[in-house]
Amino acid sequence: MKITFEKKIFFGFIINLLVVIALGWVFVSRINKKRDESFDNTLNYTAVSLFILSAILLIIVYFIIRSQLRAKKISQDLLFENRQLLQSIIDNTTNPIFIKKINGEYLLINKQYESLFQISNEKIIGKTDHDFLPAVIADQYRNSDLEVVKALKELKTEQSIPQPDGMHTYIAVKFPLYDLTGRIYAIGGISTDISERKKLEESLKEVDKLFNMSIDIMVIASKDKFIKINPAMSRILGYSEQELLSHPFLTYVHPDDWVSTKNEINKLEMGAYVIKFENRWICKDGSVKWLVWSASPDLLTGLLYAVAIDVTAQKANEASLKIADTFFNMSFDILTVAKNDHFIKINPAFTKTLGYTQQEIDAIKFMELTHPDDRSIADEVLAKLLRGDPIVSFEDRVLCKDGTYKWLDWHSTIDMQQGILYSVARDITEKVHLENEQQKVINELSENEEKLRLIVENIGEGVMVANADKKIVMANDMANELFGTPEDDKISPNLINHFELYFPDEKTTFPSQNLPMERALNGEVTDDIDVILWDPNTKEKRRVLISGRPLIDQDNNVVAAVVTIKDISKYKQLEEELKETESKYRQLIGFKKGGDNI
Secondary structure, X not given: OOOOHHHHHHHHHHHHHXXXXXXXXXXXXXXXXXXXXXHHHHXXXXXXXXXHHHHHHHHHHHHHHHHHHHHHHHHHHHHXXXXXXHHHHHHOOOOOEEEEEOOOOEEEEOHXXXXXXXXXXXXXXXXXHHHOOOHHHHHHHHHHHHHHHHHOOOEEEEEEEEEOOEEEEEEEEEEEEEOXXXXXEEEEEEEEEOHHHHHHHHHHHHHHHHHHHOOOEXXXXXXXXXXXXXXXXXXXXXXXXXXXXXXXXXXXEOHHHHHHHHHHHHHHHOOOOOEEEEEEEEOOOOOEXXXXXXXXXXXXXXXXXXXXXXXXXXXXXXXXXXXXXHHHHHOOOXXXXXXXXXXXXXXXXXXXXXXXXXXXXXXXXXXXXEOHHHHHHHHHHHHHHHHOOOOEEEEEEEEOOOOOEEEEEEEEEEXXXXXXXXXXEEEOHHHHHHHHHHHHHHXXXXXXXXXXXXXXXXXXXXXXXXXXXXXXXXXXHHHHHHHOOOOHHHOOOOHHHOOEEEOOOOOOEOOHHHOHHHHHHOOOOXXXXXXXXXXXXXXXXXXXXEEEEEEEOOOXXXXXXXXXXXXXXXXXXXXXXXHHHHHHHXXXXXXXXXXXXX
């Protein structure tokens, strides 16, 4: 059984303690004067024996301690050598390495870590991330350290660290370190720079995204089979990706083009850098499409990379261009094809209308022919077409060869891929002139209508206009005041809806059918119909003269009626007062009734 250093020291201490107690007992025994002197020799022997025993124990303890100190030094030297070896190993790794206490204080870092954060091992010992890093980054690192402490296992985190050549991305593997009791006392970390890998992954993602997003066909193929295709090929030909990848690609090529296709592939195998060719493909629905290919080989892998576009419509257009060209030249409307600010093709109608030949128009930009005041319109049209509007219609003035301007009504569209502008135009110069003349007439009528309105508003009589449906369409302020409403449409053309009507005797009811409004709508003219208007709401009485006139159209149909109402209540009152005054003065100066003198 091996006795530990601590137990040896403990046993030596107990024995020495017993020796000291025994020596104390001998000393006390000698002090007692009543002791047996014959016992002194025994005490002397005992004291000498105990002293010798104590000396032997001290020598033994000395050698034990010396051996332990030598072993400790050897252990420390070995530990130092191991630490130096560990430091040398971690300093010569390409990965930044650190060890921290669980409170965040650094215990150890390697050269790569020093270089990464520009701080030496001596200066970082005892410091935390918050002592030399921005607070935001330090908080992130501290949080990830605490996650390791909580989980008590290795964790991986992705960290971004700014460096002189830009931001770098690291994968940090952090793990707990335990003491002899099994308690976690520190956190170790090893980081790996994955910036290049991340860039490569991002590049591959972008390439793959473009590959899948392309509207053109993109393929990677071996000598006879597709290895990878993009969705455009499935969309154009109608086959699924699995169908196209599981059979030789010549399966889908038109039989008449097998030989020419094989010949082109042989050119690639023989070292041709890039080839271009076209062939026909049979679609899943049985139709045939023309594809134009641009292909290049990878000599190391033997793979073929190719891009294709569908030119079926273009082929069909080429066949129909001859027919279209015939109609182009026969059209009575102006037809133009423009590109890069020039008319690259015009039809005879253009020459007939504006006077330019194709040779003359080639040297002129089409914007130079547009009237300066209309150039903003042309800019707006081009902007709309470039935004994706299918057809844009507009009118502008175009300079003729003789120096005059003609109005043209345009309808334009654009081929976005080829940048070609197609337009159809018609000469509307006469129409515009006619519209301008009509506008002048309308403006004059509007001016006259405004003058009439001012006159009507300033007439001292109430004026109303009713249409054939017996609805008031206009009333002046005097009429509004008479009927007690500012809103014209609340006035009824039938006066009995507002007043009680009487003859001037104020007793006999006036028949509504004899009112000027009714008679005017029947085509009859009336003048100064004397009527009493009594308002049952305000208890107010008015004596008025009402006149009516029908408005007749060119077909002698009554389209409206105009009625004027003149309030003569004050005049009649003044007339009565004048008669009464005249009668009084006649009596005063000697006149009798009947005109006889006194």
